[in-house]
Amino acid sequence: MRVLELYSGIGGMHIAFKESTVKHEVVAAVEINGVATDVYKYxxxxxxxxxxxxxxxxxxxxCSLNANVWSLCPPCQPFTRLGKRMCEADNRSSSFFHVLDLISILKPAGIILENVKGFEHSEPWRRLIEVLNSCDYEYRQFLLSPLQFGIPNCRLRFYLLARLRSSSWNSNxxxxxxxSIDLRPPIDAPMLPGCQCTSCSGVISHIEHTxxxxxxxxxxxxxxxxxxxVPSDSSKELYFLDEKCLQRYFRVLDIVRSCDKKTRCFTKGYSKRLEGTGSVFQTSMENEDSFANWFKKYLRSTIEKLTSDYFDDATFFSSSWLIKTSEKITNFYEANKEDEQAVLQYAKLxxxxxxxxxxVANMMCFPKSFGTLS
Incomplete structure (x- = not known):
């Protein structure tokens, strides 16, 4: 298998090919972003x-590259739910239409495409399906999330696999x-050797609807x-949310703990924008006792202001309440949002x-050996 990576980014698809154990060679990787190209080269x-x-x-x-499989990860911004959804009117879609012209002419034996949810309702998707049908490809489409493979990150993505009918590939x-678009991992796909994900291990094979x-x-x-x-890795600098961020954005944060099993999708704007760009991590669990003492003291002084719609006395003082899930943090905010100082003190703790x-790279399953530029 000779692979041409179009929109190669930092090399996620390259890693996927490598870990699939399928015999292959990436003959070229094409990427317009200079920083991404440098990371790929590294x-x-x-x-x-x-x-x-x-x-x-x-x-x-x-044609001179002699690649029989093309992987495509075109820019997702024209289709993303946080973007303007200009689709084909977005200039970033023009390169994809050129790729469709190349497919019509060169007809690679295999095509793999990845994009965000929303691509499947766009004009570029419609044009892609039109080209695949006219060139006699057979194909299969999916909307899948890492959560379906045991990874605690909600990152719903569209995938399309296409194979030229006249190719010599044999596959079950x-x-x-x-x-139609499959919403579950394919149970008829061959299992990856040594893979322990919930799909390959058959753990979630019984889930039919979600x-x-x-x-x-x-x-x-x-x-x-x-x-x-790991705590011993002191070379990594960690960035805590400052008081200004907490005052302005606390109400919209998705807060998760080490014991949780889901994070929100991390986007390009993560750490620069606070709303809708990814979860933030709560580190106070190790100081649970001191937090609990403060919280109980605060509640005793303010309980008469709170309605039973949010809490009852038993809920207030149970240890389960003090395990601060996002839902309960939201409830606290809603019940106390007029008391800005109390909310800020709570957020700081x-x-x-x-x-x-x-x-983030770990949750996207990049290997430990994958490096970035300093």
Whole structure:
């Protein structure tokens, strides 16, 4: 298998090919972002990296690379739920239409595409399906989240696998020409050798339906604690939320603890924007006793202000309440939002910090050996 990576980023798809154990060679990686290209080169120095716009590639040049599988991870911003959803009107979609022209001409034997949820309702998706049908590809589409594989991160993504009908590939993996989208990991896909994820191990094979929050899968996910930096790694600087951030954004934060099994999707704006860009980590669990003492004292002085709709006396003073889930933190905020000082003191005691980039990489399953530029 000779792979051409288009929109290669920092090399996530390269790692996926490597860990699949399928015999392959990445013949070239194409990425317009200079920083991403540098990180890719750092980790895969023997792979040809091309820091160029895709529109500059002619059919003859791409043909000369002799790649029979193309991986595509086009820019997600035109389709993202936090973006403007301009789809084909976004200039960042123009390179993808050029890729579709190249597919029509060169007809690679296999295509792998990844994008955000929302791509499957766009004009670029419709054009892609049109090209695949006209060129006689069979294909299969998915919307999958890491939560379905035991990873505590909700990052719903669209995947498409396509195979040219006339290719010589033999596989038990069923494909066709249906525009339906699978919402579960494929049970007919071959298991990865040595993989212990909940899909390959068959742990979640009985789950037939799930809600938008993947509630049924969360119980099978690994805890966040398994993805954190080890305490002895003092070389990694951790960034705590300051008082200004807490005052302004506390009400919209998704706060998680080491024992939790779900984090929100981390986006490019993480740590720069606070709303909708990813979870923050609560570090105060190790000081639970001191927090509990303060909290009980505060509650005794303010209990007459709170309504039974939020709490009752038994709930207040139970140890389970003092395990501060996001829902209960939200309830506390709603019941006390007029008392800004109390809310701020409460927020400060949680000792909230951003996840380190290495921790985010761990939850995206980048190997420990994967390095970044200093």
């Amino acid at each position: 980790n895969f120095p023997n792979t040809l990296t091309l820091n160029r716009v895709i529109e500059s590639f002619s059919p003859d040049y791409v 993996f069923k494909m066709g020409k249906s525009e 809600d938008d929050n993947f509630t049924e899968y969360i119980q099978f996910c690994r805890p966040i604690s398994e993805f954190l930096l 949680l000792k909230l910090r951003f996840f380190h980039s290495r921790e």
